[in-house]
Amino acid sequence: MKIKGAEILIKALEDEGVEIIFGFPGGAVIDIYDELIKSEKIKHILVRHEQAAVHAADGYARAVSKPGVCLVTSGPGATNTVTGIASAYCDSIPMVILTGQVNTSLIGNDAFQEVDIVGITRPCTKHNYLVKDIKDLAKTIKEAFYIATTGRPGPVLVDIPKDVVQAFAEYKPLKAIKMRSYNPTYEPNMKQLGRVVEMIKNAKRPLIFGGGGIILSRASKELIKFARKIQAPVTTTLMGLGAYPASDPLWLGMLGMHGTYRANMSTAECDLLISIGVRFDDRVTGKTSTFASKAKIVHIDIDPTSISKNIAVHTPIVGDCKISLERLNGLLGEEDFKGIKASRKSWLDQIEMWKSTKPLAYEQGDIIKPQFVVEKIFEITKGDAIITTEVGQNQMWAAQFYNFDKPNCFITSGGLGVMGFGLPAAIGAQVACPDKLVIDIAGDGSIQMNIQEMATAMQFNLPVKIAILNNGYLGMVRQWQELFYKKCYSCTEMSHTPDFVKLAEAFGAVGLRATKPEEVVPVLKKAFASDKPVIMDFVVEREEGVYPMVPSGADITEMLLV
Numbered sequence: 105m106k107i108k109g110a111e112i113l114i115k116a117l118e119d120e121g122v123e124i125i126f127g128f129p130g131g132a133v134i135d136i137y138d139e140l141i142k143s144e145k146i147k148h149i150l151v152r153h154e155q156a157a158v159h160a161a162d163g164y165a166r167a168v169s170k171p172g173v174c175l176v177t178s179g180p181g182a183t184n185t186v187t188g189i190a191s192a193y194c195d196s197i198p199m200v201i202l203t204g205q206v207n208t209s210l211i212g213n214d215a216f217q218e219v220d221i222v223g224i225t226r227p228c229t230k231h232n233y234l235v236k237d238i239k240d241l242a243k244t245i246k247e248a249f250y251i252a253t254t255g256r257p258g259p260v261l262v263d264i265p266k267d268v269v270q271a272f273a274e275y276k277p278l279k280a281i282k283m284r285s286y287n288p289t290y291e292p293n294m295k296q297l298g299r300v301v302e303m304i305k306n307a308k309r310p311l312i313f314g315g316g317g318i319i320l321s322r323a324s325k326e327l328i329k330f331a332r333k334i335q336a337p338v339t340t341t342l343m344g345l346g347a348y349p350a351s352d353p354l355w356l357g358m359l360g361m362h363g364t365y366r367a368n369m370s371t372a373e374c375d376l377l378i379s380i381g382v383r384f385d386d387r388v389t390g391k392t393s394t395f396a397s398k399a400k401i402v403h404i405d406i407d408p409t410s411i412s413k414n415i416a417v418h419t420p421i422v423g424d425c426k427i428s429l430e431r432l433n434g435l436l437g438e439e440d441f442k443g444i445k446a447s448r449k450s451w452l453d454q455i456e457m458w459k460s461t462k463p464l465a466y467e468q469g470d471i472i473k474p475q476f477v478v479e480k481i482f483e484i485t486k487g488d489a490i491i492t493t494e495v496g497q498n499q500m501w502a503a504q505f506y507n508f509d510k511p512n513c514f515i516t517s518g519g520l521g522v523m524g525f526g527l528p529a530a531i532g533a534q535v536a537c538p539d540k541l542v543i544d545i546a547g548d549g550s551i552q553m554n555i556q557e558m559a560t561a562m563q564f565n566l567p568v569k570i571a572i573l574n575n576g577y578l579g580m581v582r583q584w585q586e587l588f589y590k591k592c593y594s595c596t597e598m599s600h601t602p603d604f605v606k607l608a609e610a611f612g613a614v615g616l617r618a619t620k621p622e623e624v625v626p627v628l629k630k631a632f633a634s635d636k637p638v639i640m641d642f643v644v645e646r647e648e649g650v651y652p653m654v655p656s657g658a659d660i661t662e663m664l665l666v
Contacts, residue, residue, distance in 0.1 A: 109238045109269040110135040113202075116245040118145045119277045122173050124164060124535055125149070126157040130177020132204025132217065135269045140175075149535060149564055152556040154181050156528035158188025159517075159554070162197050163532030166515045167490060169322060171198040171252050172532065178204040179217030182263070183224065187522055189259050190228040194519025195343060196320060198257035200248050201229075205265040208236055222263050230258030238271035246278045255288030256407040257320055288406060292423030292431055299419055300378070300402050301435050307376035307400075309451045310336040313359065316343030316518070317381015317405060317425045319511040324348065326429035327380070333436050335448040336378070337455055339367040341388055342503055343518040344381070350507035356455065357464070360388035361654045362500045365462035366455050368652070368660040371396050373454070379403045381425045384414040385519065390660040404428045464504050465666055466648075472621050474498070474573040474644045478505040480624050481543060481571060484632065489541040490515065490533045494526040494550030497579035500650045502545040524553030527570060531557060534566040541569070541632060548574040548601050555602075558611040561637040569631050570639045572604055575646045583649045587664065608639035617641040 107115075113136060117125075126149045129137045140148055151157045154176045161172030172192075176185055182203040192199045206215040222234045231251045233244050241264070248260040304310060312331055318324060318340075324347050331338050331354050338348045339356040348355055357364030359371060371377065377399040382388070389395040395415055403410075403417040404425060411420045421428060466475045478501050481489075491506055492515040493499040499516055508514050515533055517525040526544040534542040544551075551572055561568050573579075578596040585593050608615030614636050618627040624642065631638040652663040 127175035132178035154184035159528035160532035163529030311374035315382030323426035346508035523550040
């Protein structure tokens, strides 16, 4: 029996196991919405801006390691998704974005709300489709999920003209598919792994450098086993936080521009750098010509185009991080590592000295320090929360002062650095994990970019907590102006911001404020005890900086310290 294209789409999504769609309706997708509301398997979360739909799908995907899905209309609805798509692309987040399109006969005619979203998103999607024939719709959806979730994950966009969803065709659920031109390599080369084992046996100062690829491939347990077996310290990128427990003695903290002193110094002094699921972002490497210059570099990654793209490596290994670590651990199990702790002692002692002499530090006086707020959030939650962030100083303080022991608990826009990401991402994470405490650590500037999503949180009873570190500035830009532009604070002071307590109340949420250090803990405890969305306004030290800091393009050992 032939059914309508919109119904085929919903059935195809149901067959992919989709349970949640974040979206915003419009004329080009009204037929899809007419079918969507009939589905007993898919729930729709109506956001207040299409950009938030993508960020929410992103947060959902990261929280539960499943593809996020969003649905928007054509034209401006589609273009409003581009920032979120680019963010997911940078961070390799599996996502399927469904956009409406004008009738196929009108494409290219400057029709109302027509835009070439396939052309616009080609550089920032893993793949994208324009479905021109109803016969291709089901197969395209199947391929979209397959591409988004396999190999190096990423966003896939499917643009569907209105006449396609209004056309009729038969629908038969499709089985698993294969694509001749797309065959990710999961199994690593065992000969190359054997070389890595020999390098480990000969190394005196090894260091493991992990990235978001470890979390995406669910390889944390294998990483822990690997690090402890070879007694090598571990550092990660921002995206890798949580991949290795921060409570473990081998943990060094984050690497890079705002990484810890010990992580950056260890990278400069190590003789073997085992890089897993990273892409050597410039915020991590600093000056590439001197990055890990004393080390032999191993790079394990499922994406062959990432290897030697930014940093030349000595031993490349293309493969899935989890499978590669499983194979490595298997090879290491055949080796005698009884004396390994003694052989690593001088290296680990050196790192401990760096840690004790240059720790992450701040002094809490009469004015609330933002680091103090983050530390108290960690102490009260005992690390058992999902933390999202906006972008700027708030993001870095969260990364530095909240200790992540588990994967999928730190959700941030790492590669693109999107202000306005945190609140909608928190909504997505809360939808995915309704029983978890979800906290967005925000700045007063960034929270205003998608603050309208408080209405979404209220409508769907999502009790997200927003901790605003309110310094009255666009803080990270101000810090750069202070350090590198002779304190010329050009256009970074926010002389007028909303009363966040009243704003929360206007949405029907709870608003709380702390202006003194002794008020921080009571405010946090009251917020976390609430079953409603809460905005916490922490009035913090205005010109506090994020340290350590490596100036752009400098060697990562050239850190500015407190």
